[in-house]
Amino acid sequence: MINNIYLTKTGCFGYTDQQLALDNTFFLSYDLVESWVKKYQLQEDQTKDFTEELKGVRYRVHLFCSKRGWNAALRLLPSKILSFDELGVSSDDVLSVCRGTGLTLFCGPTGAGKSTTMNTVIDSLLNSGELGVTITIEDPVEYLHHKDMIFQREVGTKVKDFKTGLVDAVRANPTTIVIGEIRDAETALEAVRAGLNGHRVLATLHASSIKESISRLWAFLDEQGDELLVQSLQGIVAQHLIHITDKKKYCLYESLEVDGKVKNILNQVLDHNSQLTLNACDLRQKNRTTLVEKKQKLIIDGIDETLLNCIRK
Template structure:
């Protein structure tokens, strides 16, 4: 909760309100600034944040592969991207795909953004020494089949997630990297062993949100200004999905640089966000300036 009598330190809080039969959660962040406090509000609407995987708008090839991956009995699946790129929405959609199929699913989040029926959700509490590392160790004592870790921030959490994925659990989590390939050296830089990380990794999904064109701007010959907000009417994720093949795992074991991993991945058919962005432009989903904005 925000302390209304305190104005000289950053604060976080949240509240809820009812809108057309549903409860919308609002996360509030506040920082002191030169002319007073500055607030940022983030709306967490379950109508938009809890959607089936097939409605996220991923290309068919990626949607079908993700649906296969989330049915695996074990392994590590990472979703990466900047803050606000839809990572949590994607992870929730993956869980919705398998909920109710005799799998014990437990999440560890900071904070819990949406209520997921049929899933046990736990929230970290640093004030009481309940962080991601400790929470993950506790969750594993509850015999989960699938574990979602909101974010992997340190070596202890990373290694615990890897160990869990190697002992019969499917682990899903997020990182903050610019693309899928960069997630590999980022993970290793935390100090985890490549000898356990390589065999645990199943896939890495990176995504960025681009604004989608209005029907008027999709029309042939339309002259819409890319800088005008009226050109757009929604957002869609431009993805890239790296599958951890045998060859990719061998490169991780040998501590090969990201450039070598990308070269082999491309030879195996890997398409990065620029490749998918070109297809989005060709299909008039968005324009070239939007793709450049998120992939530069």
């Protein structure tokens, strides 16, 4: 199975972790790249992210220009929203940090499956009747939800940017707001405010761990915003994908419910301007699952420890 496909002037190639794979890319040509550049009227210093359906398969596309000309990186999107069992993730671990109001973060490096897990949560809450009216702000829209109560807005086509989409969403007063990615300070602050206003806010963030996700948001915000974040946070899920073979992956994840005990620890960090330390001893609780614990379980199950050492604890 091809995980990524690249279209360049010199040809088309796809890769997995193990080998090049070209079998399913015969219909892709550089003409597609040129047509996309023309469609979006891109200049050489611009990039573009969007989704495209080709031969019945949906792709996330990233257009960019290099010294060799325009190029496209395509990533295959699942044809359906996966279940928790298919993800290899405990529904209890994840749903426990998403059921109330406030901000829940889904963190990990690029390609870790953050959006996939978040959309599985959306689908699960929808099926249980907990989701309510939902507005998403995404760039681009990766997973399609076909229920009338879910309104998906794409940045660049249906809304100007994430901040504008968030402000608009709060005015519409939905139960749930979904943010495709928190990329800047303005989006971070509006996400925090939306959580404090009584909305369930689900968002992805590029960070490798729970600790790093909090530190990164604090870096986005000013002193007042840091305090608001502690009040707004409902929970965090951090994950990594480990590619064992061409077709086999393991999701290594940790989750944290930000309850009163956790909020007190975070407030103490802010009050004393001290280093943020989140560890299993300080935060041991029913809904706390650590990356180290997951790593140990995979080792017990027979996964090569050298494959796991690439994941930062």
